[in-house]
Amino acid sequence: MIIVITMPKLPFKAREKSDCLGARRSTRREAILDVLTSGPGHLSAEEIHKAALKRLPRIGIATVYRALKFLCGCGKAAEFIPADGVARYEPAGSRAHHDHLICTSCGCFIEAVDPEIERLQVRLAARHRFKPSSHKLEIYGLCSNCAGK
Amino acid sequence: MIIVITMPKLPFKAREKSDCLGARRSTRREAILDVLTSGPGHLSAEEIHKAALKRLPRIGIATVYRALKFLCGCGKAAEFIPADGVARYEPAGSRAHHDHLICTSCGCFIEAVDPEIERLQVRLAARHRFKPSSHKLEIYGLCSNCAGK
DNA sequence: GGCATAGTGATAACGATTATCATTATCCCA
DNA sequence: TGGGATAATGATAATCGTTATCACTATGCC
Numbered sequence: 039m040i041i042v043i044t045m046p047k048l049p050f051k052a053r054e055k056s057d058c059l060g061a062r063r064s065t066r067r068e069a070i071l072d073v074l075t076s077g078p079g080h081l082s083a084e085e086i087h088k089a090a091l092k093r094l095p096r097i098g099i100a101t102v103y104r105a106l107k108f109l110c111g112c113g114k115a116a117e118f119i120p121a122d123g124v125a126r127y128e129p130a131g132s133r134a135h136h137d138h139l140i141c142t143s144c145g146c147f148i149e150a151v152d153p154e155i156e157r158l159q160v161r162l163a164a165r166h167r168f169k170p171s172s173h174k175l176e177i178y179g180l181c182s183n184c185a186g187k
Numbered sequence: 188m189i190i191v192i193t194m195p196k197l198p199f200k201a202r203e204k205s206d207c208l209g210a211r212r213s214t215r216r217e218a219i220l221d222v223l224t225s226g227p228g229h230l231s232a233e234e235i236h237k238a239a240l241k242r243l244p245r246i247g248i249a250t251v252y253r254a255l256k257f258l259c260g261c262g263k264a265a266e267f268i269p270a271d272g273v274a275r276y277e278p279a280g281s282r283a284h285h286d287h288l289i290c291t292s293c294g295c296f297i298e299a300v301d302p303e304i305e306r307l308q309v310r311l312a313a314r315h316r317f318k319p320s321s322h323k324l325e326i327y328g329l330c331s332n333c334a335g336k
Numbered sequence: 337g338g339c340a341t342a343g344t345g346a347t348a349a350c351g352a353t354t355a356t357c358a359t360t361a362t363c364c365c366a
Numbered sequence: 367t368g369g370g371a372t373a374a375t376g377a378t379a380a381t382c383g384t385t386a387t388c389a390c391t392a393t394g395c396c
Binding site for chain 2: 159171
């Protein structure tokens with residue numbers, strides 16, 4: 039089964055360094071990780087910045103981007119880029135891999151996983167002699183709330 | 188089975204109008220569709236512009252974006268946005284839906300489809316009372332060429 | 337305590353995409 | 367068949383998320 043969410047290579051937006059070696063303690067980074075783990079998930083950098091400002095009123099947007107890169111780089115956060123092209127972040131590591139059901143009406147995200155799909159993806163890759171390292175599955179449509187309207 | 192590639196709503200980059208009603212004939216649009224259908228697929232707007240310039244030396248990049256929006260809107264082209272956030276385009280309509288295996292080393296794209304995965308996605312959505320309209324599956328890793336190196 | 341250097345904030349720069357606007361081309365209809 | 371309404375176009379400014387730069391600050395090791 040594939041369990042990585044963060045994309046490894048490729049022109050990859052959020053990547054500062056590959057691990058935490060040599061990193062110093064940083065209250066901003068901790069605050070941002072805290073925002074990630076305590077928040078609703080799937081936050082954009084801007085939303086994370088807004089939330090972080092409540093704890094650290096002087097934190098800058100650049101620091102948020104840097105911290106997100108860093109946290110992705112050392113596996114504490116995961117980035118994913120939906121169809122609108124704006125990166126969103128969620129805590130990773132302790133949390134299991136999941137795919138996303140994205141409501142095109144209200145914009146909400148549902149996390150879901152189907153072990154059989156995961157397994158079939160590996161098979162599909164193998165069929166094309168492709169060595170998978172990560173994947174991304176997004177299903178767009180209407181959530182139960184919006185479908186009822 | 189889900190067969191739509193283009194995403195319907197959502198802050199969606201390439202969408203000008205939902206159909207071709209009221210559209211006038213346009214040699215640029217035709218040239219761009221021709222670039223799409225005769226090219227290798229998965230081209231970015233810039234690459235499409237470069238190719239179109241060989242046929243129409245004065246065509247502007249804005250026209251390329253407009254034409255792509257238009258072609259996506261009337262189902263003749265499909266847009267997809269990989270992890271680097273840069274939109275890529277391929278001809279649609281006559282071509283069947285497929286997912287993408289994307290090589291993180293050489294950047295090549297492999298088109299693939301697994302009917303069973305398609306089916307399971309519908310099931311997964313249903314399990315969350317979600318009404319799917321389209322989806323996107325991207326598997327990142329190494330193509331057979333790059334894995335051998 | 338002091339020094340090397342990682343972290344930070346402000347802000348400029350960047351790149352893909354979109355909007356604007358004046359001009360040109362298309363097509364309908366008298 | 368030649369206006370006239372308006373869609374299409376090209377040049378370019380604007381936008382927006384993200385990244386780079388740079389001067390300054392904080393951390394942690396000696």
